[in-house]
Amino acid sequence: MTSAPTLAVWKFASCDGCQLSLLDCEDELLAVAGRVRIAHFLEATRHVEPGPYDVSLVEGSITTAGDAQRIRRVRELSRTLVTIGACATAGGVQALRNFADVEEFRSVVYARPEYVSTLATSTPIAAHVDVDYELHGCPIDRGQLLEVITALLVGRRPDVPAHSVCFQCKQRGNVCVTVAHGTPCLGPVTRAGCGAICPAYRRGCYGCFGPMETPNPAAQAALLRATGMSPEEVRRVARTFHAGEPAFIALSEVGGGPPAGADQPM
Template sequence: MVQHSRTVTGSPAQKPKLAVWKFASCDGCQLSLLDCEDELLQLADHVEIAYFMEASSRQQAGPYDLSLVEGSITTAEDARRIREVRAQSRALVTIGACATAGGIQALRNFADVDEFIAVVYAHPEYIATLKTSTPISAHVPVDFELHGCPINKKQLLEVISAFLHRRRPQVPPHSVCIECKLRGNVCVWVAHGTPCMGPVTHAGCGALCPTYNRGCYGCFGPKENPNTESLCHWWRSELGTDKATLIENLRNFNASAPVFDAASRRLEQGSDKK
């Protein structure tokens, strides 16, 4: 295992080293970085892209100044490898719903994974997987979590820039509703009775779905301190949403984010107060 380095490189002669790692995921968040296009060239002026298998087979050994980690932990090998990545990284940032909340594959956390394997694979005996899909923070210390499915590329550039300059990333923790109002949208819930997860969902997409007249389904995960009990109450009492539909909405890309997980289990057990 490579020694964990706290040394900052980055003199004009030696640019900071960036590494991008993949665990269980669809690669969409890594593609958000590649999607930066023009900005990526500017970024390459300031950092050495030392390890990014999605973009290049050229690999430089660690340690790395900043590691971006996509994907969740679903195998024993993943659990071993993330500790190795952490040990090689001065700062480690997780990107996307899989890395920050276990991803859509965390639906296994509410079911019997062996049953899924038996249905999906012709030869289940070849599959070695954990019973759960867990976020990176359940295994190693994480310096910052960037939400989204996939992440927003402008927020990603802001986070990279902030870590390179040793400052706090300017990523607002408020809800999609705030973004919706900033865009001057008419609220699809209030105006049309469309169920919307916006009040409890983390900002970052620019209120994309309500801008096109549909409800938010929570792909950016929970905002800071979301009031899921109130959301569930209003969905049920005002919109007439049944319990099963509400649980399905909470068990989405961020099903295992602790607040969404707890809210869906409360509903399932009939212990939600409202």
């Protein structure tokens, strides 16, 4: 009898929210557990089986030299490695250190900073090892997570959207908050996955799921400026959950220019 494929879940620098999304699957998780053998998941159980593992889910960014060494070992043990969440795919909120002096941060936050060993940057997993698949979000969507796990189990490509939140707004019948109310919104450049929750309640998208497949940072910056945001506000809104994403870095950099006309294509 063929043994069930093994699943491992790993944590690096993160808040654990994406691992909790997996635990929050409840009944669906029971069905998944019947198809796989959970061999390493310290958030859920102390039981650990030695690798190699068929699938590894990795949460968190690389922020220490120890992290950089450990992720290489995880990659060696994993036949398929999937990064989950903004920290693992883009460096997370902690990637804000990439734009400042980490030594200054360390001296302000910690009473004994000399005891804290950290890198000057927070980087995504893909900056250190080969990644087979990325699942975006802060936190990830549990439906998308189940889709990825199920697809990998049956040997097909996961069906996860790469288009923008604007598409989901149309599906829900949301009135565009920017057009109707002049509300700043990152929906045109943000990857779908949340179900357009914020626009559904007349709030602009915050970019929780990172950049969509083909974003236009210059046009988005012009749109944000046209809604009344200052250059500093544009920089701040672009440097949150996905501060390390190249598209959002570009948005934060071009956002300091003069307001542009609305005729630029999105």
